[in-house]
Amino acid sequence: MILVLxxxxxxALFLSFVYVHRNALRLTLTAIFGLLLVASLxxxxxxxxxxxxxxxxxxTKTTTLASASGNKxxxxxxxxxxxxxxKHRVYVYKNTASQKKVSHTKADTKVANHVKTTSGSPRIVTKTTRWTYKSNAAKFWFGIADNDQExxxxTHYFYVNKDWVVLSTSQAKQFSKLMKAQxxxxxxxxxxxxQNQVKAAMVKNPTMSQAQIAKISKAAAAQYQANAIQSMLATVKKSK
Structure with a gap:
């Protein structure tokens, strides 16, 4: 509406200045429409x-966060x-484990991303700030500019647990190659x-049952794998 005004x-300023011949009226109308013109501008x-x-x-919007890796x-x-x-990063993630294609944040100067550690469920908290008209009257006068909801x-906040790993896409590729190579x-x-862990355990308790041996074997295998993964991650994290 402000553009119409x-x-x-x-x-009206042009017409009053050109076609109104009475000086007093012309000056009055010129002043009024001139002020309206300046105020509008x-x-x-x-x-x-x-x-x-x-x-x-x-x-604020909260969504679930799942690992971007197919590795369970x-x-x-x-x-x-x-x-x-x-200085700016685009993050790649999934909202659910069953999601086939990964999602990613936008590469935009108006988009910021932060990674935080949490003891709760992994999630993404997205805060979006927009310009909105503070009243219907303001929208009536200026809404024609089409800048409402600009x-x-x-800001995306990625809340991950301590066991999560944050890597660049190039580091992830290096990690995958290293895993396959080794x-x-x-x-x-x-x-x-x-075998060494089982032997050590049997020295302490020679009467262990097969179930106990299986449990120790499973725990030892998981521990070795975790240590190996951490070692390889430390290697790839040294690279950019």
Whole structure:
């Protein structure tokens, strides 16, 4: 509506200045429509540059977070650096374990991402801030600018547990190659490690049952695998 007022005051100013012959009336109308014209320009400028008549409104949305990796033994959150300085990252994730294709955040200067550790359920908390008109009257006057719901910023908070691993996409590829390259060696070493753990346990308790031996073997295998994964992760994390 403010644009309509601007056009109307401009036309009325021209007509009153040209076609009204009585000096007093012409000066009065010229002053009125001139002020309307200037006021319209000022408020249009303020709405455009300072979001006059608007307020920042923030909404919060929480969604579940699942590992981006198909490996059930490791919960993984991936990111891709944008630019060479690693000042901005695009995060790759899944909302559910059954999700086939991964999702990712936008590569936008208005989008920020933060990773936090939690003891609760892994989740994504997204806070979106937009410019909205603070009243119907303000929207009536300036809504034609089509800037209602204009995005100010979006912030994603990734809450992950302590056992989660955060890697860049290039580091994840290196980790996968390292796992495949050392698979046979790790399997052989794991077998020896398990045997040694069982032997040590039997020295302490020679009368162990088969169920107890199986339990120790399973725990030893899991421990060796966890240690091996941590060692390989430490290796790939040294690279960019």
């Amino acid at each position: 601007l056009v109307f005051s401009a036309v 000022v408020f249009i400028s303020k709405n455009d540059s300072q979001h006059y008549g608007m307020v920042k409104t923030t909404t 033994q490791m919960n993984l959150l991936l990111y891709q650096s944008v630019g060479t300085a690693d 995005l100010v910023k979006t 698979q046979a060696t790790l399997k052989a070493r794991a077998k020896v490690y398990v």
